Amino acid sequence: MPSHAPATAVRGTEFHDLPRAVRHWASLRGASPALTFVDYGTDRRGVATTLSYAELDRRASAVAAALAVHCRPGDRVALTAPQGLDYVVGFLGCLYARTVAVPLYAPEFFRSNDRLEAVLRDAEPSCVLTTLAGAQEVTTLTRATCGHATTVLCLDDPPAADGAAADTGPAAPGDIAYLQYTSGSTRTPRGVLIGNDNLAAAARQSAEQSGLTEQDVIVSWLPYFHDMGLITGIAMPLLAGARAVHLAPMAFVQQPHRWLRLISDYGGTWTAAPNFALDLCVRRITGDHMATLRLDTLHTLCNGSEQVRSDSVLAFAEKFAACGFALSGHAPGYGLAEATLGVTSALDGATIRTFDRAELADGRVRRCPPGAPQAWQLVGCGTPLPGVQVRIADQGAEQPADRVGEIWVSGPNVSPGYWRRPEETQRSFGAALLDRDGRPTAPVWLRTGDLGFLHEGELFVTGRIKDVVVIDGRNHYPSDIEVTVRSALDGMPVATTAAFPLIDEKGERLVVAVELRRAPGAVAPVTREEAVRSVRRAVGGRHGVEPYEVVFLRPGAMPRTSSGKVRRHACAERHRLGTLDYLETEWWTS
Known part of the structure; x- marks a missing residue:
């Protein structure tokens, strides 16, 4: 497996918003492939469709021109399309038009629409982007949910105003790019305000931590409405001028080998998945599929979005070692929507350490042998991404290393707050921290609500405060x-x-x-x-x-x-x- 140390500067990541990055690559390398989507819905073997950077820029501009007819800069635009190229074009079109994108999923007969309806009511979009296949259902849902007139546009029915978008001027750094609605694991969904500067910073940080270049190929099945899929699957490769290869989440769940197959076929170098995906691959990928997989091009498998388990990491590395994957390729990380995804990520593979759980219960960190009765094996989530600061706090005071407390974060990727929730914004964002010398720091800290500790410079996460x-x-x-x-x-x-x-x-x-x-x-x-x-x-x-x-x-x-x-x-x-x-x-x- 190739070594891929982080670069000091990744070409293209100097841009402070995504539209300018895409337009730069379209002018410099317009014929280069930007996005490939492999559709397993119509053919079980997969049908690949690719957009070059020039085609992506042209189609996003056409969507922006159509939006300019119905929306003003700052209006919310909901995306309720299926996973695919149309969705990515629609998201970029929103950014081009300086509207506020609201990434969602398309209504499906096997999924409750309760969350979708709650988000639509909260966001109050002026326009909804979907596809022809779902237009009728989306229109019905929108009319029943939103208390105002909402225009529905179909991304796969190109608007007549194909061409350059209306000139809305460049986005200001503080302009809101999109609302990232949280998944609601502890409460009703909340819209996290993500500025253009937050989006660019998050994509830049992840690209620099992995040392991405234009030659990299990012393979992803993660849903676009989730922050991990949006940042690592769309924003990060487009900012770096790399290539992205996508498949739908359901295509992966149905046949997990498809994910690794695309890495093999396209020479994938970077990918990401939550922990359960590793378990699914270990359990369901058989010898016949194993024999055709080649994973030696993959330098990074980012593991995040849920608790990283050591048994999953080790089992995946052991099973796919014969395919060229090494334990050093694992990059466990920690992040949250309020930080536009990334906070920390491992640089040199997964770090697995064993701690005394009784000591952790009392807030202290002490290593112990793996076979000890009170042993708890944890996977390190790496070190802070470029420009990010991480502290462990207890009652607003910074804790030393090897003490358990709440994880506090600061950096250019941190959101300014929640959409229309001033009280919750005040509780979570802009907190002041007393450093270890008792001096107050600037009130720029995000309280994550997660518990963890720093050990040998690496972050270990133990759980949510409200779940303990x-x-x-x-x-x-x-x-x-x-x-x-x-x-x-x-x-x-x-x-x-x-x-x-x-x-x-x-x-x-x-x-x-x-x-x-x-x-x-x-x-x-x-x-x-x-x-x-x-x-x-x-x-x-x-x-x-x-x-x-x-x-x-x-x-x-x-x-x-x-x-x-x-x-x-x-x-x-x-x-x-x-x-x-x-x-x-x-x-x-x-």
Whole structure:
């Protein structure tokens, strides 16, 4: 695997907004491929369509010209198109027209529209961009949801005003480029304000950390409405003048080998995925597909968006070593929408360390042997991206290394706040931090709501503040407990787990929910009672707290965000109300 140390300056990343970068590459290397989308919806073998930089610029300009007829700079424009080239063109067209893009997903019959409706009501778009296939459904949804007239334009029905966009002038750095709606893992979706300067900074930071050049090929299946897919799949390669190769998220989930196949076919050098994608590849990619994969061109696999697990990292590296992938290619990272995605990323592969969980529960960091009774194996999330500062805080005061606290972030990528939520903006953004000498710093800090610590210069994340289970005065981290539960149920078809508190007049007690998946041919020769005993014995022995309840859920019953994260708070509330889809039978033994 080639070494790819970060470059001091990546060509093209000096631009302070994405439109100027795309137009630069269109004038300099117009015939070079910018984006390739491989569609598996019409042909299972995949049909590839490519836009050059010149074609991308021309089509985005045409969309901007159409938007200028219906919108003014600063108006919101919702994107409700399927994953594909049209979506990318529409997003760029919004930026060209200096409107505020609202990246969303297209309505689908198997997905609830509740979140989509909530975002449309909150954003109040003047225009909605979609495709001909979904125009009728989008129009109906928009009319029923928005309390004002909203124009619906089809991206695959080119407007008559094909050509240069209306001259709205260059975007100012502080102008809002788009609203990134959070996935709502702990509350209703909120629109994070992302300025043109935030967007360019985030793309530049990721490109520089990985040392990207025009020769790089970024392969991505991540959804565009999610910050990780938008920044790493679209903004980062376009800013650096590189090539991006995309497929739809559902195409990956249906056949995980397609992702790695495209890396092989196109000589992919950079890719990203949340942790569950590694597990899916290890579990479902068979020997026949393995024999055709070549991953030795891949210098970076960024792992983020959810807790990075050491067993997933090691299993992926072990399985695909024969295909040319090395453990040094893993780049675990940490980020959040409020920071326009990136905060930290690993430079030289995954760092795996073992810590004493009892000490972590008390806020202290102490290494211990992997086989120790209280051992908790964590994957480091790397060092801050260029221009980003990270501090660990407790009650507004900076903590030294090897102390657990809230992760605070500052940098040019940090959002100015939330759309129409001044109180929440005040709580989360622009906080003042007392440094270790007791001196106040400038009020530029974002309070992330995540817990973690700095060890040997690297960030380790332990969980969300609001997810921590406190029993008898001790902190217990759900992500740690959930790993123990999966290990205790090894051999059962476990899809995901959630650990959360049950709070009533008796105090706070631990509940564990286990969602099972249908695995053809897989037989778990255990009864429900045996499975519950295994979980209680493992969690009690390792964490010093025995679950009050262990419940099993049907496939797909676990509450999740739009990006697939488990919604622990929603799971706890539904369990309290008794509305979870519990599994009453033991079908997994038959």
